[in-house]
Amino acid sequence: MSGGRGARSANGGTSLRDDLIVLSRAIHAAPELAYQERQAVANIASLLRRHGHAVELPHGGLETAFRARVGPKGPSVALLAEYDALPEIGHACGHNLIAMSNVGAFLLAAQRAKDLEVGIELIGTPAEESGGGKIDLIDAGAFKQSVAVLSSHPGGNTWEFGRSSLxxxxxxxxxxxxxxxxxxxxxxxxxxxxxxxxxxxxxxxxxxxxxxxxxxxxxxxxxxxxxxxxxxxxxxxxxxxxxxxxxxxxxxxxxxxxxxxxxxxxxxxxxxxxxxxLYAPVKPNPRIDALLREEFGRRKIPVEQGGLTLASTDFGNVSQVAPADYIGFPVSTESISGHSHVMREASATDLAHTNAMLTAEMLASVAVRIATDESIRASLA
Incomplete structure (x- = not known):
């Protein structure tokens, strides 16, 4: 999926990339803790509506969860946005970038809505850092019809995919x-x-x-x-x-x-x-791994595949109930630790936004391929 850099925004004069960077900076500048992410969700919903998408808010019984959808009713490919911050240190895990990349992926994929055989959803998932908002959404049935679930996470100086977690x-x-x-x-x-x-x-x-x-x-x-x-x-x-x-x-x-x-x-x-x-280990799906490998290969981006990250996330719980995978993207030219002041500052840089936009394009491409190819969907189980 291409067109992210030059795609026009609903604002007329600005590009989609510009709109998404504004969104990321707004979330980064106003950190909100688990289940309290009202301003972040309002900013995301406003952007989606400006692009002509209805937003279900709240969603799954959570005040700060939401859903937007394109394509036919029924089964869907889900893109997961996060936007909660850490106590005291703010967006030192880069969730503003997770929001940016997945909102961007949804808006790019929506350009292919007429071609979709199954829907594509953007689900806003609160409280990853504490509380486990995705677990609440699982319990509410939010992923019962998900044929695949995609997301992203920033950090360090390497591109990654297919990584399991503790x-x-x-x-x-x-x-x-x-x-x-x-x-x-x-x-x-x-x-x-x-x-x-x-x-x-x-x-x-x-x-x-x-x-x-x-x-x-x-x-x-x-x-x-x-x-x-x-x-x-x-x-x-x-x-x-x-x-x-x-x-x-x-x-x-x-x-x-x-x-x-x-x-x-x-x-x-x-x-x-x-x-x-309990945050379950992330269980990456091998077929989605292959699709992501093709995206990186097409763009000639050096990437690390597989391995184990020692961090933990409620995305792991989703990966236990639906085929799932995520892209890890760099925010620095050097290795840096998550949940640190350095990571917080890196999450608002031009490099971080450039790579978040590139991640959005790859996620959108994979989501559309899954949603338009029955043979791919059949191979995910």
Whole structure:
């Protein structure tokens, strides 16, 4: 799909590329947290309507989710936009660029609406950084008729596609004991901090038996108020990650047993709260991989295919219920870390916008190919 750079906007005098850069800069300049992305969604909806597209807002029971569609009713290819920011640091994950590239892909693909055999949808998905908006949309049935799902993510200095990811689940563990004076009556206390320490020791011993593509990380967030008082409350914050969904689910079950065991050993009780919902590993679709490879080859863009990213995303949950893949695109000429001040600044540069627009063109091309070729759709399952 070409025409992004020169395609005319509904504003008459500006190009579609210009409109999309304005959108990206507006989102970047006004970061909004999970489920609160009202201004970002309003800006996107306004742009879509100026281009003649109806916008379903809210969508899937979420105030800041939306949907726009072209082509026949029924099955569809979905393009997913994100637009939530991080606390304090703003758009240090470049979600303004994810919005730009997927809105752009939809508007480019819409130029082929009369040729489509299935629909093409743009779905706005809130709360990727925390909350799992895509999980809410899955539960609401938003992807039941998706024949393919496409998206993008910025970062670093390389083009990528077909990458899997670590899934993650977050657990907040609270041990409840019995306070007592540590000198006068230690025998009357039940030390919640001791239970937390035993959980950490159990986890440390467990790591040697886990696959290499797993991670466990945790901190003690509460452990007592004074050294002469036996703590009656200790709180731990843990994240568990794995590249395989079944392994992650088994890790979660084992971790719960370890926490219960630590409580049993110390005479305390334990609560385990779901700090964050399970983000499943990304499972890239091999046929979509092949289509993306052709797009990069046609443009002679050096690209890395496959591999594992150690980050986690609720796009993984979507990839478990529908054929899915995404393009990773560079925002810098150097390797940079996500969720950093450097990444935040890089997400508003000319290079980032140029590559987001190129990503939009490739996503649009793949979406149209899937939506106009039954043999491709049949090969996705």
């Amino acid at each position: 899934g993650i689940v977050g657990r907040l563990v609270r041990f409840h004991g019995l306070a007592s004076h540590a000198a006068y009556s230690p025998h009357k206390g039940k030390n919640a901090l001791t239970a937390a320490i035993r959980l950490f020791l159990a986890v440390d011993g467990w790591r040697q038996h886990l696959p290499a593509d797993t991670r466990i990380h945790g901190i003690i967030t509460k452990g007592g108020a004074a050294s002469n008082i036996i703590p009656d409350l200790a709180e731990c914050d843990f994240g568990l990650r794995a590249a395989d969904l079944a392994v992650l689910e088994e890790m979660d079950a084992t971790f719960r047993r370890m926490a219960e065991g630590a409580a049993m050993q110390t005479g305390t009780t334990v609560e385990i709260d779901d700090k964050m919902r």
